[in-house]
Amino acid sequence: MHTDGPDPALPIAVFDSGVGGLTVLHECLVSLPEEDYVYLGDDARFPYGARSAEDLSECVRRNTAFLLDRGAKLIVIACNSAAGAGIEPARELAAAGGVEVVAVIEPEAEIAAAITESGRVGVLATPATVAGGAYLRALGRQHRELTVTQVAAPDLAAIIQRGFPFSEAVVETVRSYCAPLKRARVDTVILGCTHYPLVRPMLQRFLGREVRLVTAGHAVAAGAQRILEAEGLESSNEKEGEYRFICTGDAAAFRELGTRFLQMPLGEVERVELAD
Amino acid sequence: MHTDGPDPALPIAVFDSGVGGLTVLHECLVSLPEEDYVYLGDDARFPYGARSAEDLSECVRRNTAFLLDRGAKLIVIACNSAAGAGIEPARELAAAGGVEVVAVIEPEAEIAAAITESGRVGVLATPATVAGGAYLRALGRQHRELTVTQVAAPDLAAIIQRGFPFSEAVVETVRSYCAPLKRARVDTVILGCTHYPLVRPMLQRFLGREVRLVTAGHAVAAGAQRILEAEGLESSNEKEGEYRFICTGDAAAFRELGTRFLQMPLGEVERVELAD
Numbered sequence: 029m030h031t032d033g034p035d036p037a038l039p040i041a042v043f044d045s046g047v048g049g050l051t052v053l054h055e056c057l058v059s060l061p062e063e064d065y066v067y068l069g070d071d072a073r074f075p076y077g078a079r080s081a082e083d084l085s086e087c088v089r090r091n092t093a094f095l096l097d098r099g100a101k102l103i104v105i106a107c108n109s110a111a112g113a114g115i116e117p118a119r120e121l122a123a124a125g126g127v128e129v130v131a132v133i134e135p136e137a138e139i140a141a142a143i144t145e146s147g148r149v150g151v152l153a154t155p156a157t158v159a160g161g162a163y164l165r166a167l168g169r170q171h172r173e174l175t176v177t178q179v180a181a182p183d184l185a186a187i188i189q190r191g192f193p194f195s196e197a198v199v200e201t202v203r204s205y206c207a208p209l210k211r212a213r214v215d216t217v218i219l220g221c222t223h224y225p226l227v228r229p230m231l232q233r234f235l236g237r238e239v240r241l242v243t244a245g246h247a248v249a250a251g252a253q254r255i256l257e258a259e260g261l262e263s264s265n266e267k268e269g270e271y272r273f274i275c276t277g278d279a280a281a282f283r284e285l286g287t288r289f290l291q292m293p294l295g296e297v298e299r300v301e302l303a304d
Numbered sequence: 305m306h307t308d309g310p311d312p313a314l315p316i317a318v319f320d321s322g323v324g325g326l327t328v329l330h331e332c333l334v335s336l337p338e339e340d341y342v343y344l345g346d347d348a349r350f351p352y353g354a355r356s357a358e359d360l361s362e363c364v365r366r367n368t369a370f371l372l373d374r375g376a377k378l379i380v381i382a383c384n385s386a387a388g389a390g391i392e393p394a395r396e397l398a399a400a401g402g403v404e405v406v407a408v409i410e411p412e413a414e415i416a417a418a419i420t421e422s423g424r425v426g427v428l429a430t431p432a433t434v435a436g437g438a439y440l441r442a443l444g445r446q447h448r449e450l451t452v453t454q455v456a457a458p459d460l461a462a463i464i465q466r467g468f469p470f471s472e473a474v475v476e477t478v479r480s481y482c483a484p485l486k487r488a489r490v491d492t493v494i495l496g497c498t499h500y501p502l503v504r505p506m507l508q509r510f511l512g513r514e515v516r517l518v519t520a521g522h523a524v525a526a527g528a529q530r531i532l533e534a535e536g537l538e539s540s541n542e543k544e545g546e547y548r549f550i551c552t553g554d555a556a557a558f559r560e561l562g563t564r565f566l567q568m569p570l571g572e573v574e575r576v577e578l579a580d
Contacts, residue, residue, distance in 0.1 A: 054505055058513050194563050229330055230567040237334050287470050291506040 033126035034101040036261045039064035039272070040252060041100035043091040045076035046189050047282065048223030049106030050289045052132065055245030056104070057271075057292075059253055062262075064269040068095060069286070070302065071277035075185050076109035077154020077221065084113035084156060090302050092118040096125060101261050102252055105131035108220050108244075109154045112162035128255050134166050135247030136218045141170035143240055144216040148175045150209040150239075152231075153220030155180040163220055177212040181205045181221075188223040191285055194230075202227065206234040218242045226289060274298045309402035310377040312537045315340035315548070316528060317376035319367045321352035322465050323558065324499030325382030326565045328408065331521030332380070333547075335529055338538075340545040344371060345562070346578065347553035351461050352385035353430020353497065360389035360432060366578050368394040372401060377537050378528055381407035384497050384520075385430045388438035404531050410442050411523030412494045417446035419516055420492040424451045426485040426515075428507075429496030431456040439496060453488040457481045461499040467561055470506075478503065482510040494518045502565060550574045 040060070042053050046069050053067055068091055070076075076084060088110050092103055103122050105111045111131040118129045140149050151163045158180040167174050184205065187198050209217055217239055219225055225243045232241060256262050263269060271294075275282040279297040286294045316336070318329050322345050329343055344367055346352075352360060364386050368379055379398050381387045387407040394405045416425050427439045434456040443450050460481060463474050485493055493515055495501055501519045508517060532538050539545060547570075551558040555573040562570050 054509070058509050061509065061512075194567050194569050196569055199569065227567055233330070233334050233337065233568075236337075291470050291503055292475065292509075293470050293472055 038101040041095035042104040043068040044107040046071045046074040051225045052106035055249040059249040062265040069275040081113045089117040103129045109156040112157040112160040130251045132244040137166035148214045150214035150217040151178045185223040314377040317371035318380040319344040320383040322347045322350045327501045328382035331525040335525040338541040345551040357389045365393040379405045385432040388433040388436040408520040413442035424490040426490035426493040427454045464499040
């Protein structure tokens, strides 16, 4: 237990470039319902997946600083593009207050390596994540011979963020992203963007029943739970905690889409300006 | 192989009282993508869950007759309220043409009995399904001592059919349906209506991580696949089959909601009048 760590009464802070990270928040709510949460969707800068590594490091730093300033006992980076650019800026800022950081990417790599039978693993991710190679490095650390097929999906997060217009054009776009994964005969596909679980049914249809889809949410929630227990940071709430939502773009749009994604009324969504 | 069975080139026909059965159709599309499908949503008579057993038998008979008349090689009853009232009217009509019938309820009972550790199983279903006792009978056939807690959820299918308004009132309603299941400390809950998988995240949150939710879709798809293989009725399509959607109510509303549920453009939705 940190003697100088954060106050256990503070919320868990989660951030993403938009609503996608709500898939990770959802798993945290299932595992740790008594905790308070604050969620930041940096939708003014959406999509992160088209940004440079330098830009993304700056997003990670800025979001983390903002959330620590508001008060947080744990930082959850629920955006693969951001995590792929490196979580060190968040770790450095958070360490000063004894706050730990949990992030996507490593958990999915561990799960994929554990469950693939053929060793042929696919990664579907944003251009930034694919170019940065974070999944290749994470999968390379798994002590197992793996053949990895990466596919950059430039439009998929934006399609989901726009609210699922399941037109023929969208279906053809997503089908084209799945084609190289099918050709490579992968048996496991990492959904390397927190938006993608929202179109899991469509992806499963294109990839086939036998392909296992790996997402980060549950593993990230388990990681958060381990840290809170180890550090004695669990909430003393006796019932469901409080959830607050903050965005940097259009609050009404965020609220409408987020309510649908999370299957929960978001209540008031606060809009903040985060200076570049 | 039936020498006088249906033509393998005919579609698989699926029906429900609305869009809920699309969760079952989705699993069929994943397992058997080359098949052609016709889906009937009897939304003019929605909700089935408030109807008498006599009414429901008539719905089953009428829908099956309509679909056989259009041409079908297999009938899938993707509505628990209808299946709970008895699938004999469908079996009798279909048998004349050598067509088999697959239905929900029995598959979920088999899965639930196989996976519960404590033997305490919950059933969340419509008033018609709960009152008819079909799940109690199906669970009673599983050669295992089970304690079953049934909860009738009069409004849940309608909430979903209206398109998920995740208001505080909806959340409180759903929470109240989950409360008796939590009190009974069930470790497994059958989602006894094909609409319910669409609010799985919300249900999982209220019931907790440790409770397993059982749905029919995958098992029904597997049942359909077994029959087609055993009877030599597989499609000879070499790529994805064609899907047609028919409803009895508002075609535009069905199309909009169904596209979102299925994550696929439904295309033209045909409206038909089915005489009482």
